Amino acid sequence: MSNSFRAYVGNEKHQKVLIPIISIVLGFIVGIIIMLFSQLNAGYLFTALLRGVFGINTKFIGTSRSVFNARYIGEFLVSSMPLILTGLSVAFAYRCGLFNIGAEGQVMMGSLFSIVVALSFPGLPKVILLPMVVIAGALGGTIWGFIPGLLKAKYNVHEVVVTIMLNYVGLYFLNWTVKSLPGSSLVRTVDIPDAAWLGSDFLSDITNNSRLHWGFIIVIIAVYAFYYIMNKTTFGYELRAVGFNKDAAKYAGINVNKNAILAMTLSGTFAGLAGTLLTCGTFNYGRVIPAFENYGFNGIVAALVGGNTAIGSVLGGLLFGALQAIQPIMQANGIPREIAIIITSAIIIFVAMQNGIKSVLNKIGNKEA
Amino acid sequence: MNNVVEMKDITKRFPGIIANSHVNFDLRQGEIHALLGENGAGKSTLMSVLFGLYQAEEGEILIRGEKVDIKDPNVATKIGIGMVHQHFKLVHNLSITENIILGVEPKNRWHQVDLKKGRAQVVALSEKYGLTVDPDELIENITVGMQQRVEILKMLYRNSNILIFDEPTAVLTPQEIDDLIIVMRNLVNEGKSIILITHKLKEIMAIADRCTVLRRGECISTVEVAKSNPSELAEMMVGRKVNLDLNKKEIDEHKTVMKIRNLSVKDSKGLDAVKNFNLDVRTGEIMCVAGIDGNGQSELIQGITGLTPCSGGTIEFLGKEIQNTKIRERTEMGLGHIPEDRQKYGLVMDFDIKENMVLQSYFKEPFSTHGKLNKEAIKEYSDRLVEEYDVRSSQGSDTTSRSLSGGNQQKAIIAREVDRSPALLLAAQPTRGLDVGAIEFIHKSIVAERDKGKAVLLFSLELEEVLSLSDKIAVIYEGEIVGVLDAKDATENELGLLMSGAKKGDLPDYE
Numbered sequence: 001m002s003n004s005f006r007a008y009v010g011n012e013k014h015q016k017v018l019i020p021i022i023s024i025v026l027g028f029i030v031g032i033i034i035m036l037f038s039q040l041n042a043g044y045l046f047t048a049l050l051r052g053v054f055g056i057n058t059k060f061i062g063t064s065r066s067v068f069n070a071r072y073i074g075e076f077l078v079s080s081m082p083l084i085l086t087g088l089s090v091a092f093a094y095r096c097g098l099f100n101i102g103a104e105g106q107v108m109m110g111s112l113f114s115i116v117v118a119l120s121f122p123g124l125p126k127v128i129l130l131p132m133v134v135i136a137g138a139l140g141g142t143i144w145g146f147i148p149g150l151l152k153a154k155y156n157v158h159e160v161v162v163t164i165m166l167n168y169v170g171l172y173f174l175n176w177t178v179k180s181l182p183g184s185s186l187v188r189t190v191d192i193p194d195a196a197w198l199g200s201d202f203l204s205d206i207t208n209n210s211r212l213h214w215g216f217i218i219v220i221i222a223v224y225a226f227y228y229i230m231n232k233t234t235f236g237y238e239l240r241a242v243g244f245n246k247d248a249a250k251y252a253g254i255n256v257n258k259n260a261i262l263a264m265t266l267s268g269t270f271a272g273l274a275g276t277l278l279t280c281g282t283f284n285y286g287r288v289i290p291a292f293e294n295y296g297f298n299g300i301v302a303a304l305v306g307g308n309t310a311i312g313s314v315l316g317g318l319l320f321g322a323l324q325a326i327q328p329i330m331q332a333n334g335i336p337r338e339i340a341i342i343i344t345s346a347i348i349i350f351v352a353m354q355n356g357i358k359s360v361l362n363k364i365g366n367k368e369a
Numbered sequence: 370m371n372n373v374v375e376m377k378d379i380t381k382r383f384p385g386i387i388a389n390s391h392v393n394f395d396l397r398q399g400e401i402h403a404l405l406g407e408n409g410a411g412k413s414t415l416m417s418v419l420f421g422l423y424q425a426e427e428g429e430i431l432i433r434g435e436k437v438d439i440k441d442p443n444v445a446t447k448i449g450i451g452m453v454h455q456h457f458k459l460v461h462n463l464s465i466t467e468n469i470i471l472g473v474e475p476k477n478r479w480h481q482v483d484l485k486k487g488r489a490q491v492v493a494l495s496e497k498y499g500l501t502v503d504p505d506e507l508i509e510n511i512t513v514g515m516q517q518r519v520e521i522l523k524m525l526y527r528n529s530n531i532l533i534f535d536e537p538t539a540v541l542t543p544q545e546i547d548d549l550i551i552v553m554r555n556l557v558n559e560g561k562s563i564i565l566i567t568h569k570l571k572e573i574m575a576i577a578d579r580c581t582v583l584r585r586g587e588c589i590s591t592v593e594v595a596k597s598n599p600s601e602l603a604e605m606m607v608g609r610k611v612n613l614d615l616n617k618k619e620i621d622e623h624k625t626v627m628k629i630r631n632l633s634v635k636d637s638k639g640l641d642a643v644k645n646f647n648l649d650v651r652t653g654e655i656m657c658v659a660g661i662d663g664n665g666q667s668e669l670i671q672g673i674t675g676l677t678p679c680s681g682g683t684i685e686f687l688g689k690e691i692q693n694t695k696i697r698e699r700t701e702m703g704l705g706h707i708p709e710d711r712q713k714y715g716l717v718m719d720f721d722i723k724e725n726m727v728l729q730s731y732f733k734e735p736f737s738t739h740g741k742l743n744k745e746a747i748k749e750y751s752d753r754l755v756e757e758y759d760v761r762s763s764q765g766s767d768t769t770s771r772s773l774s775g776g777n778q779q780k781a782i783i784a785r786e787v788d789r790s791p792a793l794l795l796a797a798q799p800t801r802g803l804d805v806g807a808i809e810f811i812h813k814s815i816v817a818e819r820d821k822g823k824a825v826l827l828f829s830l831e832l833e834e835v836l837s838l839s840d841k842i843a844v845i846y847e848g849e850i851v852g853v854l855d856a857k858d859a860t861e862n863e864l865g866l867l868m869s870g871a872k873k874g875d876l877p878d879y880e
Contacts, residue, residue: 234737237724244719250676251706251714252728253697 010365018361019354020305020312024319027347031339044333045326052076052326072325074203074210078282080321081219082107082274086299087306087313088226089141089270093159094308095230096263097243102148102163103271104296105170106141108289110275112174113140115189115286118196118279119181126195133196134218134276141272142265144170149264153257159264167296171289178286189286198281213281218273226270227310239263271296298324298344304351320344371398372434373531373562374419379428381414388414389425392588394581396531401553401563403573403594405606406583407804408775412566415583416533419564420452421445432531451524452533457516461509465502465519466491469526494525498555513662514545521552532556533564538572542661543832543865550576568606568804570599571833582606607805615812615837618820620653626793626824627673630879632682632692633848634665634672642668643848646682647879650793650824655815657827657839657856661868665848666828667709670797673826674706675699676714687792700729705791707782709798709828715782716770723751723766726785758784759810776807783814794818797828812838832861846870853877 008014028045035042050056055072057065086103093100100106114137121129148162183190198213230236241249242259250256274295279286298320305319306312323344327337350357374396381389389411396402406412417423419430421439430437432448439445445452459468470487477483491504500518508516517537524532534553538546553563553576565577573580573594580597582589582605589605603611627650636642642665650656660666671677673684675696684692691699700706708714716725727736727747735746751766760780762768770778779799786794796815800808815838819825829835835842839856844867852867852874866872 232742234732234740234742237731237742241717241720241728245713245717247713248715248717248728250696251674251708253695253700 006365008365009361015358015361016307019357020307020316020351022357023305023347023350023354026350027343030346031343034342035335035339040335040339041333044330044335045339048326048329048333048335049322052329053322069208070206071208071210072329074207074212076321076325077216078211078213079324080318081215082277082282082295083298083302083320083324084219084314084317085222085270085274085277086295087302087317088222088299088310089145089267089274089296090300090303091306091308091310091313092226092230092270093145093263093267094303095243096239096259097246098149098152098159098260098263098267100145100148100163100264100267100271101160101300102144102166102268102296103274103299104292104294105163105167106144106268106271107275107278107293107295108167108170108174109140109144109268110137110272111140111279111286112170112177112275113137113272114196114276114279115178115192116181118192119189119286122193122195124195129193129195130198130280133280134273137276137279138269138272141268141270141275143268144272145268146261146265149261152264153261167292171292175288178288181286184286187288191285192280196280197284198277199284211282213277215277215281218277222270222273223310223314226313229266230310235262271299274299301344301348301351304354305347319347372396373398373432374564375431375434376415376419377429377431379415379418379425379430381411381418381423381425387586389418390586391428392583392586394588394591396562396564397579398562399557399560400578401557401565401576403565403567403577403580404583405567405570405573405580405602407568407606407806408802409585409804410583410606411586412583413535414586416452416535416564416566419445420450420533446527446529449529450531450533451527451529453517453520453524453535453537455535455537455539457520459508459516459519462507464505464507465511465522466504468508468519469523473527490526491522494522498522498525498552498559500552513540514542514548517541517549518552521556530561531564532561533566535566536568537565538567538569540662542869543861544869546572569833570602573602574599584608603805611805611809615816617816617840620820620822623651623653625649625651626687627826628683628685629673630683630685632669632672632684633680634668634677635680636665636668641680641848643672645849647850647876648843649877649879650826652792652824653819653822654840655819655825655827655838656841656843657829657835658843658845658850659829659832659835659839659864659868660845662830664845664868666797666845668848669845670706670709670795670828673795674704674708703790703792705786705789705794707779707786707794707796707799709801711775711778711782716778718771719769721767721769722755722760722762722773722781723747725770725781726751726754726766729785729789754781754784754788757788758814760784776803779803779807779811783811787814787818791823793824793826795826795828798830799827800829800831800834808834832864835864836861844868844874850876 009018031045032042035045047058050058052072053076055069057067057069060067086107089103090100114133117136118133144166147166148159151157151162152159178184178189181189198215200214203212204210238254238259241254242256246256302316302320303313306316323340327340330340331337372395376394379389379392392415394415404412414423418425421441421444430439437448466484466488469491474482475486488504495502500522502515502518537549541549557563567573577594579591580594580602581591584606629646629648632643632646633641634643658666668677672679679692683690686702686704712718730736736743748766755766758780760777762773762777799811815825827839836856836859841853842856842859843850843853844864846868853876854874867874
């Protein structure tokens, strides 16, 4: 190994990028090994990725049927968008030194608030109702983030414990409310009015009838807002100071508790928006959810893989969105969708082992420089 | 030649730096050989190579003339090398005997640990070398000086005859240092050979036979101490002439800026770490709170700056009682704080320098307008401070603080705190762990503040620093002031007695 390579992997800045990439590669390797052991064709994993992410169907190459199908790209984005938002949510809290396990519940509360507002004002025009629905969703998540923030600041209750509990409260509260809304069946509400719908025929048309919706604009705004708050504002400076070093922040007269509350609260806002996207974009009705759908938990990984930055969360969200989008395609090829779940989980494990990966990199880097 | 250790041409590299470059070092039978150098000069690396913690890339080590390969500390122990680390490696809830025999316990015929036999061996060793310890006492109940004796006994118990002492006097009182010197002499007389890692010239003059000076990883020279003098050694260590004399301006007029009355502050266990504490800090004067570590200094600093609430008494600062005000209010009133733990409190290590430079003022114009950071203003300000206070780094204001050396980290903090021109500068152990060059700079900055007519409240554990820097010395013992003296009249011996609580001194009348 050349010296420049060693210096490269030993450098802390490069490691921030290298470690997620290594984790992802290792995760895929684990998936492939398991496929080989199960005597499955590992090649299908890659054809599924090509098809699920880029819309290219390799089977049709050389036939008269169209190789490219934009619907897959649309669906890939639809599954990625909520994950980007929950990724931002987790990353935001993490930058202030807090671990938001509660994005899951915050997504549900966002869904709930959106659906309630959407169904309560059926007569309003789209220019009024749609912003209301979005704000309601943001508010739902915000409240669900504020509670653990407040408890942390006032009584030093650990945010992990509170957010886990609130996930369950959110789940059952959502289901109970959805079932109680007028016209609901045991599994869903009635359709939301068109005025509250994020979907669009235009987007659907250009992506060959996918469910792609205007939510991506919300995602772009959220990503920019994250970046702007974190890096350009006085508030972001305080958040980062608290996140990096609570003692030094206190020394500088920064109100650590206030920042903890605000960080958790805004973290919830991002997750709440994901709920709106699901309810009023991906679907157009409120759903009864039998169990956690893991938007929040996958958001944790998206944030971790992305190094808790805005752009990193986007990339992380896209990665796990892709792994979600390929599941039906793999299944159609006779490969259990669990393989994609195994890969996701393996990446989580490797990201969690980042200190180990780091020490290996350091060893390679240090042997000779 | 009777060389017990010969290190030839040792080279040890770390990414980006050469910690030791072709260093030669030898230790004669029965001598005390000092290893002198600034922080980062490569002393610890060299000794870590000898003790097997690191492997050198080049060079060889000969022990009593035989080439050895010291793969790890176990090998080092086996061939008779022992080391007393700067931070002791003791199990606090075990007894002295248990700590000493740990790992090489004597066994009885049932293969159980034979504590009795171990205890007898410990007693025998401690008598032979004059290392008085109570073999049955728990580590947590004994003084730091005694803990050090336990560390020495650990080496002796393992039959080490090449003893490495890493900065052994850093934690000791003057009296304990005297005792240690006697112990080291005893050890040498009994046939041991000693390597003493230090940056204190006075100790070298007092005890060492020879001295090897390292600078930037290179061996500068090895000299006979008797034929050298402190200023020559200092020059070799730093690489230029060092002026440690401080010229302080005569100041006659003093105004009291801070009055502390009957202050008490509790420690983390809820016990009074500071009690009935009285002190006046005046303009144009460096008031030093001196004492042995752990006598309430940290709690006092935290109480004054607001990091910990005071449990009683008053602090009057510029005519206003501040004991219940917020940290930022105190800072804004003109309290500068160079914290005792610079990496914990002084800097956000993952911030770059410019972000740290505005840690106390980021929210004010021109650094922030309407909640938005003004990056150009911050950068400009930071560039000026970096230049003025000579903070050396790879990328100027954009360097991550973590990558700075300790001295430059401290300079950055001093730049930030002094540039705000505070009415009172509280400097807690401002030179701890720094090299001579940085110490010189920091002392001059502090004296400059005093000369400008500001008040300085200094906390220091280093007696030399206390005596050279202060105008007045208040000795703290178990959370109380036990004597206030003029620095001009103070002697090390007297301070030592006050610090250890053996004597009570005079106190001024506090109204």
